Amino acid sequence: MKTPKKLVAAFQQEATFLIATHINPDGDAIGSSLALAEALESIGKKVFVYDRDPVPKMYHFLPGHKRFRTDIKKIMKADPVLVLLDCNAPERAALEDYRFRKSIVIDHHETEAGFGDIAWVEKHAAATGLLVQSVIRSLRIRLTKGMADNLYAAISVDTGTFRFSNTTAAVLRASAALVEAGADPNLIATQLYETWDFKKFRLFLLAMSTLEKKDGIVITQVTREMFRKTGTSAEDTENFSNFPRKIDSIRLAAMFRELGRGEWKASLRAKGDINVAQIAEMFGGGGHRNAAGYHVKADIQSAKKALVTASRKVLSSKRS
């Protein structure tokens, strides 16, 4: 993986940059943006960092997270070069209504929009953080602890801290260089995975105790009563639907969360090569192959039954 020369030249020649990333930013988007911003500033550039949405609380440990701005109109007055990170189309960053005199794209997503005067899209890169690390190296900028922590977090999120199949030797070596520059793997993992409050833990146990299993499908449910009992809310269920994937024999994990009387949000998680978006679409929802969801108005027993019936079709077609 080598940084394109044109990209390096653009960073050297231009003076003012707007680093922007996708809406609902995740760890790779945020960490990559903050690391690149710090690096460019260290060589005298003026840098703005933009996202339409706020940085989620779980990423508030990232150095510099407060510099994310939302006042795009004001930023535009500085006539910056756009640097689009972790996405490759301006609408993914809610920037489709703005024009830039020059635009740079650094991304690793499958679908490529063809946008950007200089576009570096590495589909097989595990994280945009790895591309940014390469850019920083090409610009001969010394990694600070701040850049290293941000990039390590970026890579951690997109590789499940080196558990997903995108974990290559190069990913591990790049991460080693970040640790040498001061990144703290334990601190980052703790922040990413170990900051549940006790209320959330209690909710988790209540939710998991509802687990039912049938034909490779597991279903859990979270009711409004559980939220009340534990003093929690919907955002506390983040990641719950993944947990039952631990069970060896399952292929699909579903969680029903109660929105109102007889109204549920279903979250589907695949294990292995199942397309759960296909199932969600049968109920008017959607999503990705691995994670999808839909809304349903029904009593919980009927909702579960309908899901099992629909899932069976998809699961059995996969088996053949």
Next chain:
Amino acid sequence: MKTPKKLVAAFQQEATFLIATHINPDGDAIGSSLALAEALESIGKKVFVYDRDPVPKMYHFLPGHKRFRTDIKKIMKADPVLVLLDCNAPERAALEDYRFRKSIVIDHHETEAGFGDIAWVEKHAAATGLLVQSVIRSLRIRLTKGMADNLYAAISVDTGTFRFSNTTAAVLRASAALVEAGADPNLIATQLYETWDFKKFRLFLLAMSTLEKKDGIVITQVTREMFRKTGTSAEDTENFSNFPRKIDSIRLAAMFRELGRGEWKASLRAKGDINVAQIAEMFGGGGHRNAAGYHVKADIQSAKKALVTASRKVLSSKRS
């Protein structure tokens, strides 16, 4: 970290080895043993691999796991050199009744017994697997995929796949070399973390529902009654003690597992910079900074109380 020359010489000069590791073997113990066994055989040595206890089911994906033997008396007739891995006292491997003409120790535990004609104990090494990898390199043996998968699993288990504070740049670089040699990070992570059977999942919920929290210490317990109810056994509790570390405000997670009437095995897991080996030693046990354990004969309430009192001392000294 450099393999001692005497150690390399012993492996080169001797012909017959017994690789033995601690009772209730974990991933580091098993992976290290199997990797070293394959390596020594590749240079023409006769190698036996012994553990008093069977390899837990969750490690049956490790290449060569079936070569673990329990018939120690028969093995002794071959007059092997003892290679004690991932522990440093023969009683940890249930070998205190046997005499060896030569003994080698390769370990990374805090507490050192002083046993072994050649002892290489690196307290700060994240895993015994890293020491074995170094031995294999020093012997100029090329890593096979089998050795690489075993060593990668060993390191994964003892670093929580690169989440614990023992994750250094050197650990990541060593792991990169293993991936280059054929280790499969995704396969290993799936096997380690996503192959719970449903009985284990039920046991997990029962155990977690016992959770008590006090002054940054959480305690859970697993009773023989729970094993009976769910049709599980001790090996199914693997990794349970780590789970409560998810809770943000805690610094120490302890799990008591019932061995017999009024007899318990305590497992301690640190969160942050707490040395739990220090606590375990107060009760005649031992282990690492991050993970340690001890046996106790007492009713559960007294056992918990004693632990909380001992832990408070260590936690408060850390705070100052």
